[in-house]
Amino acid sequence: MTDYPTLTLNDDRQIPQLGFGTFKLSDDEATKSVGDAIDVGYWLIDTAAVYENETGVGKGIGDWSDIFLQTKVWNDRQGYDEALKAFDESLERLGREHVDMLLIHWPCPDKGKFVDTWKAFIELRDAGKAKSIGVSNFREDDLKRIVDETGVVPALNQIELHPTFQQRDLRRVHEDLGIVTQSWSPLGQGEGLENETIQRIAEETGKPASAVVIAWHLAKGLAPIPKSSSRDHIEANFQALQTSLTDDQIAAIDALDDPDGRMGPDPASFC
Secondary structure, three states: OOOOOEEEOOOOOEEEOOOEEOOOOOHHHHHHHHHHHHHHOOOEEEOOHHHOOHHHHHHHHOOOOOOEEEEEEOHHHOOHHHHHHHHHHHHHHHOOOOEEEEEEOOOOOOOOOHHHHHHHHHHHHHOOOEEEEEEEOOOHHHHHHHHHHHOOOOOEEEEEOEOOEOOHHHHHHHHHHOOEEEEEOOOHHHHHHHOHHHHHHHHHHOOOHHHHHHHHHHHOOOEEOOEOOOHHHHHHHHHHHHOOOOHHHHHHHHOOOOOOOOOOOOOOOOO
């Protein structure tokens, strides 16, 4: 990963800062898009059991043994024994003996199973089947509960995060605990690309609007995972690695934050 930006996880492993997401890609689409993403230069591929494309993702990665691969256990497979079974099924679909990162997809607080699921993840990490373990969509209370009950801090929390929903309070919790913040929907479902501020900065930098937004994530120390099925968009997003933003441009994007700007489900109730 020469010259590819990485972040240091709290387990001392390195994670590529920019990744490729596969949400809403079919198996066949995932095979092609993941292959395109790797060809363009991406070194992290994100999938999940519920995406129903792990087989396609595995085919798209092919023989690239050094690609950072992460997947997630879905809500209806939480619990100690069930999570272990679900992960083995994911490995079979992916065609892999291990993954680089395994995440609990949602906390599902009303089910009360995420602590037991986390204990299963710790066992998988210790066995080398999941090199690093983390969570997705966890709130401050959820994070503190698994840490208090197991003593193991997640290496990463993948959360909805884009210029109009920056989750600053949760990011501060991550910083305190040494958790990497990974941004899903980093482009705000594409809606933010037409924003006047983003368009102006795109003109100033001569880069695509998507590259500007992703460069903002990178400048803030975040780990975005944009998704696209289009090779042109995959390439445009990747230009973020060659996009430098000034302090004033970063501040202008910072000013777009809306604490009520969530576009996806609320982790407090979604399951």
